[in-house]
Amino acid sequence: MSKYVIRRLLSMFLVVLIVASATFFLMRFLPSGPFSREKALPAAVIKNLEERYHMNDPLWKQYVDYIGNLLRGDLGPSFKYRDRTVNSIIKDGFPVSATLGAVAVLLAVVIGIPLGIWGALRQNGWQDNLVMFVALLGVSVPNFIMAVLLMFIFALGLHVVPAAGWGSFRQTILPALTLAGYPTAFIARLVRSSMLEVLRQEYITTARAKGLSEHLVIFRHALRNILIPVVTVLGPLIAAVFTGSFVVEKIFAIPGLGRYYVTSINDRDYTTILGVTIFYSALLVSMNFLVDLTYAWLDPRIRYVERKVS
């Protein structure tokens, strides 16, 4: 097992390094640069800026320096926010996005799984149709529509929660609901279909033949097996939701990390583009690793050991 973990960690490191390198060179192919301004900067000022950010070094040297700093955990200064480093941008933004993301994922799991089971157990009944309709809405309604709808109904109409801003629990409710929409619907559909599949398995028939109550059949035998696909999608989902959403953060004025994934590219803020991309990919591969470890716990047939050849 430890051998497997070491091998995985090494390959994860490699993946992140490749992502970092590819991003580093690809973003330089973008037209325009970080010092393009509506009021054109004097050449001397551009030269000073380039020196400040080591942009006048040859590209290979910039790359080597960047990777060197990266290995030391230093993501460099932001090109756009002159008082800040990319580390501080992530340090400030990620906890906010992650808090919101955690609430959203929790909502998605707590609502999505029971909905899916309910639908599967009443396959083709009105309950099933209702679940599928809700799921269809959740998947197809874009989150900016959802955000505005929720804001108008609950904040401006009923005055039960604040419309926007950050700092109190009440302010997390609307953005978390908005963020939870898609994952909830996705999980509900996934659970429904895998439940339908599991219910046709022979071991379920056996369990039923044993005379177990339907409750026990579902919760002891079926549930554990439908969790495997759920856990599989949960990994990347957590990575995506925890790093924030541009749209949701913008609409609800939330100081999260999500906005930087879009604004840094528009601003050609090279170090921030790299920093947030690397952070996201590191989180993504870590989540996938965790998912794989969880498989072993969920399904005793999956074991990460070297197979002994007898």
Added chain:
Amino acid sequence: MRKVLSLLLVTALLFGAMAGARTVTAATVEFRWNNGAEPLTIDPALSTGVPEANTILQVFEGLTRLDKNNNPVPAVAKSWTISADKKTYIFKLRDSYWTNGTPVTAYDFEYAWKRALQPETAAEYAYQLYYIYGGEAYNTSINVDGKYYRQAVDAKGNPVTKKEGDKDVPVADMKKEIDPSKNVGVRALDTKTLKVYLASPTAYFLSLCAFPTLMPVCKAVVSKNASWTKDDLKSYITNGPFKAISWSHSEKMEFIKNPTYWDKANVKPDKLTYYMIDNESTALIQYQSGAIDGSDTVPLSELPALVKSGDCKVMPYLGTYYYSFNVTKKPFNDVRVRKALTLAINRSAITLKITRAGEVPARGYVPYGIPDATSTTEFRIAGTENFYKDNDIATAKALLAQAGYPNGKGFPAFSILYNNSTRHKSIAEAIQQMWKTNLGINCTLKNEEWGVYLDDLTALNYQVARRGWIGDYVDVNTFMDMWVTGGGNNDTGWSNKQYDADIAKAKVATDPKVRMKLMHDAENILMKEFPIAPIYYYTHPILLKSKVKGLVVSTLGFVDWKNATISG
């Protein structure tokens, strides 16, 4: 008995009311304002845009401040004398203090200005200090082993560079060292006297002294702590009416009345909270739900209704929205074509139906609100106020026919370039339609992402482009000097010797009358040649609760909360 009782009641009520009134006046005056964006920096030397200035100008104070009529008035400087040649300024500083209790000295100003000019600081607005003698030379100098040298020039005066890898690196002229302690025209004569020597007489220098780049910084702190603006604000030592106490990035920033400020008795608000809401609609919702008292941004779609309800106040703004022609490309190298296209735009239709924020159709280039030779006259009104009729289709058609394109026949295909934005798109569509119906000319629209759009402008890789210019300071020069040959923001390929000469003469003119005459002459040339087609003069709509009084919004878009109060 009844009378006595009622008298008692009335007295009791009056007392109650007075007690109530007293609690009202004693209550803290607090404002919550949406700054529209997270400031990119709070370091005055590095400040660039309006969100930064609106933060920095609350916590710093320069030699002068701009009053509500945009005139410079004494601030940290209590008085000044100006030499006869208008190049030497001697400022006398009043007793004032930094937030750490140490006095603000002339040395702090000298340090701050040289710091902004130092190449290593890489300040984008360093050119606001090029008016100071030696400022430009220092900022553009080359650092060789800790000493600064001018860039070498060849016999023709062109800068010398050498190849280093794939880059052109400027070569230093080792005979021309620049010693910032001697060769830059700002020096503290003692703690309370600052001497400034300008490169040429600059009529608007006192206004510039109120600009963020020229704010002082506390030398004792900044010279020792490079990260004085970072994170917890503990080292953020300032001298303005307010003191920043917290900064939650991308969320909000809080200020209190600065207890060490020299004029604190006249600072009305006790507390300010800036929110960094960049979505205009969200800001409006927060405003309507009472979470903020005002916002620097207003959603365009809601403007007319908000103006009607009194929630949106339209402030004057020094800016011109215009279309520029690439005069190096056919058929735009023909002034008749440029003029025809300029005249065939219905500006009032654009301002009334699209922008809808009280913009004024532009029939000249320099916007209203800039003083002429005397502060009682306006540049726009003193000279030719309007150079052409709006929507003058008959003249436009005649000009186009003269140029060889009667009714637009044979006019080459071209496109209007603009950067992604609903506003620019709507205006471009309207103008496309106007040119088609009025002149019979067909064109396409081309929208580009911001950075790409800027690159294409600079490379003259366009035919007609949407552009805008917001003044950097309240003087006509900020609008005029950009059109000189090869100017960094010219981006039209247009060049006129007489124009260049007028601007150059105006820069060194000491008599305001002569200077303004030259500026008017230059604008006359610009409006005869039409490298650009002015469309409208910008306005600055803001959201503000009617109970907020005394907020000063300058024509540069800067807010000043010092005198803001709550009434009613």
